[in-house]
Amino acid sequence: MKAMHRVALTLGLVFISAGSIEAAEAFGPVEEVANEVYVVNNHLSDVRVYAEDASGRLHRLGRVSRGRLKSFEIPSEVAGSDFRIKVFPSNPLWASPAADFGIKTGVLDFETDHQVTVWLEADLAQSKVEIDRG
Secondary structure: OHHHHHHHHHHHHHHHHOOOOOOOOOOOOOOOOOOEEEEEEOOOOOEEEEEEOOOOOEEEEEEEOOOOEEEEEOOHHHHOOOEEEEEEEOOOOOOOOOOOOOEEOOOEOOOOOOEEEEEEOOOHHHOEEEEEOO
């Protein structure tokens, strides 16, 4: 019981002696990231990432290994209008980008959607898209 009182007393003294914490301010130019999409791959395999333009044409952005985060720059011809992000598992090999085997985001537009992050889950149906509309 005495040990418990000592621990409580010690923690109380630590909290009382702790000073206030101020947020650090960054100075200098702020670089605005434009035309980028982030993909966090928590799926069971590597994935292929595409941007689909308004006409339905797919533009290959690249691959994301399992357990990795990767950012992709969207080509200017795609980012200038409405587009979608499509993600397909690299396995099985028979899955083509034209098939509906995979996931796709809703319609995106970089004029209003400032940062887009796709969170892939082990079950692709449980994946989420986070959009910062500033």
